[in-house]
Amino acid sequence: MDTIRNSFNKGFNSPRIMVAIGIVLGIILGLVYGWVISPVEFIDGSIAQLRDDLKTEYLRIAIDSYAINKDADLAEARYNRLGEDKTSYLLEIEFNPAGQLASEIDSFRDVVELTALGEELEETTVEEKPSNNILKWGLLVSIVLAVSLIIRYFLVRRSESETAPKSAPGISQEITSKMESTFKTKDLEDIIEVNNLTKYYGKARGIVDVSFTVKEGEIYGFIGPNGAGKSTTIRLFLSLIYPTSGEAKIFGKDVIKHGPEIRQEIGYLPSEVFYYEGMKVLDLLKYSASFYNKDCTDRIYELSDLMELDLNRRIDDLSYGNKKKVGIVQGLLHQPKLIVLDEPTSGLDPLMQQKFFNLIREENQRGATVFFSSHILGEVQKLCNRVAIIKEGSIINIQDIETLQKDxxxxxxxxxxxxxxxxxxxxxxxxxxxxxxxxxxxxxxxxxxxxxxxxxxxxxxxxxxxxxxxxxxxxxxx
Amino acid sequence: MNIFNHEFKSYSKSVAIWSGSIFLIILVYLSAMASISVDIQTFNDILASFPEEFLIAFGMTELDLSSIVGMYGLVFLFCQICLAIQAANYGFSLISIEERELTADFLLAKPIGRGKILTAKLLAAIASLTITNLTVWVSSFLIINLNNDGQSYETKPVILLLLSIVVFQLFFLSVGVLISLLMKRVRSVTPLSMALAFGMYVLSAFGGMLGEDTIELISPFKHFEPNYIIKNVAYDTPLVLISVITILIAIPASYLLFSKRNIHSAV
Structure with a gap:
């Protein structure tokens, strides 16, 4: 079951398969149109044609029969297929005086035209037509296929030619790797592993050549001034944005290739407050919980109790700090293995901040790894074991908090x-x-x-x- | 499924409003015209006194107001404009609303691939549009019968018109999604969807008047021109194909763009 789901996930991330889906959709739509809609259109045209044909045909036969005159057997043979009552009607016509022929033919025509033969012929033609349509729509689908492939070709070529400015592995990286080696604890698993991660927004710098690892069970601080690249790094973890070069691994898996799988175990608290219009707090939390493969109901009530959050209010009506609380509960309700916090405390009063820190510590003791980004150093100092300092897109120092302060x-x-x-x-x-x-x-x-x-x-x-x-x-x- | 439910629910109000307004448009216009048609000669005289360009612009040149179907064709044009704005609205806001209200950070951080998100969102939008579509079907037949004094009329052109709505809506939905994904940031949806819907309408309506024959071919208003469909009791197949092909290109392209999109933080 899992493998099916994985390949399904992978499918949606692969453009090739998306194009294939587009083509299949095209074929289905084509068939629907070819079979259902076009015949409607066709029948309209052909019925009119048939009516004309029928009229001439039957007029001819009627006159014909009259000319042969009195040959009832021949007439009967000819009109046999019309059914008995019509045959007798026709025979009647034949013995009419010539002057009445015209009016008789008229009424005859009305009867015949609207009944058996019209329907019969109609059916036979409808059967023929769709094969013709399928040809037409087959052609259309191949055109679509060709166009999609061409588009894909150009898109691939464009992304290849977009070579990003590559920075030489700078001093910062050397420092970083040196730092890393001194602090490497061998027994613990790497939860986050970042290698030479670089992100440019067009020409604007996001982060340049960032490398670090976060060990299991750490509370890892990530500090730097505004615009240093803290959020960029976090957004790369969650594949909200895609790196220009380098890679990031979480739980040992590439964040882009295994995104959905990894995010099952990540709790993320965005720096900006978000809300869906008109949604109640409880609805949002339930919606959030519905994405995870476990029952989070108890945890929702537990956390909101702790954060003093009123579940029945609309998110639009909440104050900034209370919205922030919604974000916190939303990020923690599925008991993730990795908690990513992007400037989480802004808007919380000191008392609430304290509660929040205690909560994070509890989660940490339960075994969760925490990645904590902030520009407020006091809180990082209070909470974190290790800290990375980022400046203008590059890591300039990674240190143990105690070492940083004491030594x-x-x-x-x-x-x-x-x-x-x-x-x-x-x-x-x-x-x-x-x-x-x-x-x-x-x-x-x-x-x-x-x-x-x-x-x-x-x-x-x-x-x-x-x-x-x-x-x-x-x-x-x- | 959870995304679909959530999205579908969030459309409910908008669908109710659009469906209601379209019902009212059909009711008011068709009833008004049916009462005018009693005195059809006077009305034709009035029409004849209008400038030619005016009549072309509002699709009234080949108007046959002597039958209820002819009148319905003109009303259907107004419906088309509403349907176009609605579908374009949904298309433009499909992804951009998440980025604008910062919920993209919420949604995309969940353990679900982007393809699935787009699929669920598209399906929710299509389901909502289909409800509006069905409303148009029901109210069309209901109101035509109300105003027809129990006489029979040709249902085939009406059915053809109503069948065209699906493709018409899909066109504006998929083009809206594609354009919003091509843009770096969509600040406001309504001006864009109005521009797309009315732009297309103007292309179709005024294109013929200005003698620009080729440019009007991109407009679905031209592809599904009510007058043509009623007069010929058939679609203009090559033009319909343009609409279908546009949809078939726009949707896979949207998937491709969305799967590669960088979701920027706010401000």
Whole structure:
């Protein structure tokens, strides 16, 4: 059953089969027209013709019989096929005086024309005609076939000639692969695997040469400013858009070839709020659930309870934040193995955000992998294990969240009277600044060096802390 | 099946409105004309006083208002315009509405192939159009009989006219889908469908007047011209073929374009 379904799915994604379906449709329509409609048209013409033929024929016979006169046997033989009562009627005519012939023929004609023979002949001609029509429609279908093939040929050629600007595997990729190798956990399966993925919208850059992998059970943060390519990457995962080059695999399967199959296990929360006009929340959630091969009813009520979502309201009437909740429930109701979140928290109040994060953590503990895109670093910091930073379409860093915060930089603030900030201008110090007798800087390196520098002076206050992701982030972007 | 149900339901209101309006158009016009036909000579005089171009434009040159079928032919032209706008509306919005209301992100992220989505949507649109089609059948015969004082009339041309609706609707539906997929973004459907429907009508109506014989051949209004069908009690087969071929090209082409389409995010 599954194989049938798969080949069916594949069929719809293959243009060749679509063309074939078009042709079959053409043949069916052709036959329908050839058999049903054209005969109607034909019969109209032929009946008129037949009527004329019949008229002449019967007039001729009638006159003929009259001329032969009194030869009742011959007349009877001729008109036998008309049936008995008509024969007797005809015989009657023959013995009429000549002057009455015309009027008799008239009435005779009326009787005959509208009865047996007319119908008989009509039937025989209708049988002949369709074969003729099939020829005609066969010709039409072959024309359609030829045209479809030509169209396909040109479309294929066009897509081949559309060679996209190819970027050389840049430094970013080297960094990325290096990072990847250091963090590779061998036992866990790759849930998302992205290799040199590039997408151009015409000439505009989407993403360039992006590579990374997401392991099973991770909560993977994906941060970058607006327009960096976060949404582009996610839309490529869901084959909402098609890559210019490179490939993405989810659950080890290519996202384009096995799209529907993969999406069975993906829960996606789009960044933009959507709704079908006039639909109630519950209707939408049920519609959403109807796409999956499992019963999600309980989960719908559970999740909406948790998110305090009123199921009986129309989506149009909901506030932005409540629409967002509909999106969240819709994305999680089938308990997917991979949850893809595109800036999910915008519009949610802090309390709801907290609930949402807890929900995501629960799902994660249940075994779901989470891919979380955001430009708000605080939330990524709270939730994620690993984070990839994307800038202008390229990944510039992939790090463990803790490593990113602890091992890299310390944020140092020293308050002392008459302190000269230049004394801290040593190797490993960056973003050095001073205001109102306080010196601020980031430090990366041996911590003893900096503490000794501080202790040489009499200071009134010292803070050394891990910087927020925000501060690191800004650092990367400068 | 779920997509079909959902789509079909969402068409219900629109189908009811279109079917109702077409019923009213047939009722009002046919009844009005039937009452005029009592005084047919005066009406013919009035018609004769109109400029020739005007009569051509409204398909009134070969008008035979002495029979109910002749009158029905003129009313059927108005029906055709409505049917064309309705079908083009459905065609243009079929895919574009998903992109405009951001539901494409919802629908295409579901575990279902694009081909199946398009098939379900097309079938839902065709089913909805068929309901309108059936309404036209029923109301046509009903109203003709109402206004015919129990006299008999030729049903064959009427049946031929009504049979043509299927192809006529499919033409505007499939061309609408194809055009919307060729466009990068469809902002508003109504202007496009109005333009397509009226454009085609104008091509057919004014084409003959301007002496542009070839251009009018692309218009289904020309392919299924009521006057021709009633006069000859037959279709103009080569012209009908143009419509059929257009449909047969537009539908596979739409599948091809949709399966390759990049669904852009909003704004």
């Amino acid at each position: 890299n930089y310390k944020k140092v603030r020293v308050v002392a009277e008459g302190i000269d900030h230049k004394r801290f201008d040593v190797d490993g110090v960056s973003n050095l600044s001073s205001e109102n007798g306080a010196v601020n800087f980031f430090y990366k390196g041996d911590i003893n060096l900096i503490t000794s520098l501080i202790s040489e002076k009499e200071v009134s206050d010292v803070t050394i802390e891990a910087p927020t992701l925000e501060e690191i982030f800004i650092h990367y972007y400068e």
